Amino acid sequence: MAEVKIDSKVTVVALVENEPGVLNRIASMFRRRAFNIDSLTVGRTHKPHVSRMTIRVDAGPEYARKIAANLQKLINVIDVRIIDNEPHVERDLALIKVRNDDADSRNTITEICDRYPARIVDVGPKVAIIEVVGTEAIVEEFIERVRPTGIVEMIRTGVVSMGRGTRIHDTNFINRRALAEAAAEARNGNGRIV
């Protein structure tokens, strides 16, 4: 089994304004500063105007601090945190299509899946799709286990992370522009009270 090195990786979490072009700004900054990133995921949060990014970097904490400082410089980035030094939950998800065309491989796959947070989500006569969800380390380990059976297609979401307990990474930011517009309309007697 190939050695999986994940100890050196650092996670940066950023809350960003959910506006057009924000991902472009962030990607452009990474390219311009020649920062190498391992994975980057973006998703919506419980607040419609806020998105959350998890960025995995294969480098030490000093490098992560540089990335964080440059991210923080972007106007649309609301808050940045490096979350490796605190207890946190992290998840990576992979969909793996493997060969499934003989009894041996079917058995092997079923056995491996039983020992990991993985399940077979689609089975056909020739191939099957496995879903595995866990820490990055678990997912990497799982991939190495199923590799000998023959991976034909694979996709990973990249890591998402969240601090445990009351370490809440949120923002009180309310969409000021929407507020200003509403206030202007209210002043004009259009009746919408903010």
Place this chain on the structure above:
Amino acid sequence: MKLKGSEIIMECLLREGVDVMFGYPGGAILPTYDAMSQYEDRLHHVLVRHEQGASHMADGYARATGKVGVCIATSGPGATNLVTGLATAMMDSSSIVAITGQVPIPAIGSDAFQETDVTGVTLPITKHNYLVTDVRELAYTIKEAFHIARTGRPGPVLVDVPKDVQIAETEFVYPEGEIELPGYAPPWAAQDMDIEAALRLIQEAERPIILAGHGILMSGAMNEVRELAERAQIPVSLTLLGKGAMPEEHPLVIGMMGMHGEACSNLAIQEADLLLALGMRFDDRVTGNLKTYAQNARKIHIDIDRSEINKNVKADVGIAGDLKTVLTQLLPNLPQKSHPNWIGRIRDWQEDASERDILNYETPGILLTAQVINDIWKLTGGDAITVTDVGQHQMLEAQYYPHQRPATLLTSGGLGTMGFGFPAAIGAKFGMPDEEIWAIVGDGGFQMTLCEMATAVQENVNVNIAIINNNFLGMVRQWQELFFEKRYQATPMVNPDFCKLADAYGIPNRCVTQRDEIEDAVQFARGIDGPTLIEFVVEKEEMVYPMVPAGADLHDMKRRPKPGEA
């Protein structure tokens, strides 16, 4: 009150305190130009001859005044012509708001006539940019743009306004109060523990040196820096853009640092045991080889941009904050100190430098750039605002025109933009009409933006142009001489007759070839209320010394040979 988008732009500019804007009209910005006619008495528009000139003028205006400079251009080529000026402003933290027209929203993405993805193009060279897609957002966006441009580490902000947004009407409500942006809070004060750590390092230092950068000027921390230097008796070395942070006549100021800095400054940095880096960013032209840079020194780095700390040089104490605020926190507990041996050692190096000074050479029959610049310094009482281009004349200006006041040397430091000098000087004059302004430019750089002579004439801008003409791209030629065995590939220039050119534009002019003609020509230019041009025909193959070759150790300087040595 219902206003068109174009009128909202004008109303917002007025409320931001703008009185002049530099621009060039075109299809997609025409509605905004049409609205200008109602505001002519309060908002002066300067018609440039190329949009690059507009961006440099806005930059020069911003650097001279500390206010936000404004430039306007149309979509597509108009906007892309601003790019060099925006990149220049970005590198030197100059506050510009650029307003560009864009094709109407329905046409965006269709490769319409004069359509360019301007927010995409300018993304890495602006502090922030906007594409306004709703006229109701226009006022708010412009207010944000000015706020971002002038606060924190200043920089250029571009607002791209589609033509239909300029035409659309909405109720104009100027957003009241301070702008609050969720992701934008420039650092301000330092934590007590960092101040204590910095004080401890200053207390322990025996060979300290202050590296004074542009941030001092932008934060307005000149008095604080002076008090720090005087009370702790710390010599001060200046960056190119830090000139004016302390008067160069001050006994503690030991001159510029870096590639063409004073030898004593560079040697002092290499021998120092403490660097106090104030509002500077350890540019490669300042540090030389980072591996051997100030190896014996601990470093205190104070800068408003957190990402600058530990970027090139690791700081023992790194403080992200506003310099004036941080120094005000630090000064009350700053000890009185003296470093007579250290300062004595630097004085010895200074004496060696003065022996090597080109002004002390016998140079009969030829004209040297250093002489021209030094004479302009004398004749202007050292009190003009000089705006330079890029190259040998720029470095010689920095060496031979000592500046006593902040914001009196305007120059493209970070980007090294040829063509910057002359238009930036025009912009500076609009911002500082009572100051004497000299554009000191080379024959190469001047030809990149000389079309703005027409602008200077149309607006009767009192700017004196000093062309240092060696019929060479001098600095490139210097590198070719030193590092490419004098293969002068593409550096000799066949130039126009600059005086005839000035005649064609209607600009009074003189040509100087001998040192004893300098005074008369300079006084001639000073006596005319309007643009003037003096061509100084100087020695073709001059060298700027000292020189730290790119990437070499900072103490490894090529020095000007002493008379008789060469």
